[in-house]
Amino acid sequence: MKNKPKRVPTKKILNTLAELYPDAHCELNYRNPFELLIATILSAQSTDRQVNIVTKELFQKFPTPEDFVQLTEDELAAEIRGLGLYRNKSRNILATCKILLEQYGGKVPSQRKDLEKLPGVGRKTANVVLSNAFDVPALAVDTHVHRVANRLALADSDQPLETEKQLTKRIPKKDWTLTHHRLIWHGRRVCSARNPKCHHCDLLAMCWYGKNQA
DNA sequence: AACTCGGGGCA
């Protein structure tokens, strides 16, 4: 990257995103931290829509960690069929539920270091839980956010963690959750990884990547 | 840093 991208003011980009996706919201319907945690683990490499379909029944049948640990890995795997990586997820979720029961009284811990120790929970999932369940400022950087933010020059880094730091610095805290969802929507609908639809992208005028494509 | 897990949706 020889020429440093001339950065469009963050506020301007955020305002435009807000106009584009006024009602962006979290599509994962969760009723408590436990459901959020499990749904977020399940969401890895899977579409949020599929996760919603699967979790709707799942949480009806098994609302608590106590219910989950009654299941074998194979039984849980059968319950979450329809999502990718379901064997890994089944194993991780059962292990996580056991830890919740043994170490945290069946509750979801609210500290990052505790969350990231849970099997199946990494930086991104921990951030989702922290920001949505515990109202702790944490910007979850997934592949969409990372890609879109870098194309827009909201961030300038190959590494998700660095992107997270930069975004955290530049975006006002109160806007984190909504901005996160808007970047994801944009990333899925327009700013896709392989064939981004720059031609009818409403952010093209302020997008460093888009302008260098044409 | 690269590799693996992985079935389903969609063009």
Added chain:
DNA sequence: TGCCCAGAGTT
């Protein structure tokens, strides 16, 4: 068919 999906763990 080929490509992609709200990543994490292991080597």
